[in-house]
Amino acid sequence: MANDLKTDLRTDERSSISPEVRRDRRLARTQAAPWLIVILLLAAVAWLGWRAFLYEEEGDPVGSAMLAFEKQNSLTVFSSRFEVVAESEDRRGILGVDLLESRQAAIIPASVEYRLDLSGMDRNQFVWDAEAETLDVTIPTLRISRPNLDEAQAKTFTEGTYVSRDASVDLARNNSEQAERKAVAFAKNPEVLALARQAAKDAVRQNLAIPLQVAGYGDVTVNVRFEGEDTP
Structure with a gap:
């Protein structure tokens, strides 16, 4: 009975969200992924540049x-x-x-x-x-x-x-x-x-x-x- 209640609640929650909102969420996640990759690449380039030109053994x-x-x-x-x-x-x-x-x-x-x-x-x-x-x-x-x-x-x-x-x-x-x-x-x-x-x-x-x-x-x-x- 409890499991059926939880299932009903999740179903009601999804049904209460409009299709436009769900589409916007998926679009936001899709757009954020390339920016995350760019940030990671910039961080890697910055580390490699520091290691090659600025890093010195203590x-x-x-x-x-x-x-x-x-x-x-x-x-x-x-x-x-x-x-x-x-x-x-x-x-x-x-x-x-x-x-x-x-x-x-x-x-x-x-x-x-x-x-x-x-x-x-x-x-x-x-x-x-x-x-x-x-x-x-x-x-x-x-x-x-x-x-x-x-x-x-x-x-x-x-x-x-x-x-x-x-x-x-x-x-x-x-x-x-x-x-x-x-x-x-x-x-x-x-x-x-x-x-x-x-x-x-x-x-x-x-x-x-x-x-x-x-x-x-x-x-x-x-x-x-x-x-x-x-x-x-």
Whole structure:
């Protein structure tokens, strides 16, 4: 008797709901299913993206440091702009007799850049001291760019009774070659190179200390030295 009563109640309940309401409920369930799938897919994509790009193993400051370097394969740490002076002579004649002699001096602005190639660095070049919260980093030798001569801004001084077109071209070419050699020598000057090396250490120290601090490792001390350089 009780079972018959429950059956009658469920029957009465279904009969009391209009066909329009039942149709709306089925439509709502049908429309909600695709949105649920989309939400699940978005959550999966977000997790995979976090895992691939943001996730870091806990307690691995070396991994965090390498991640900071992976974003930039080459780092320009110092640039120098200066002027070089070049002077050339040109003699032209007939049958070995110099008939025309000219001279040209040029003051040419030049610039060079000092870069670090970070693409080849691996874990062996990072040493983490957890007790002292210190990261020791060994960086590769600086690379010096080819001098950039700003010949459009050069100041030239030419002497000679008559300077032919060919003589003018030769004088300018010789001065350019001479200026480039002098610029290379200046870029390797010990005093200038020392400034560039110190700038490189400061740049690496800053590029690592801040990401490590953001990653939650606190105020980490970063020591930087070049390959072959004695540990301070």
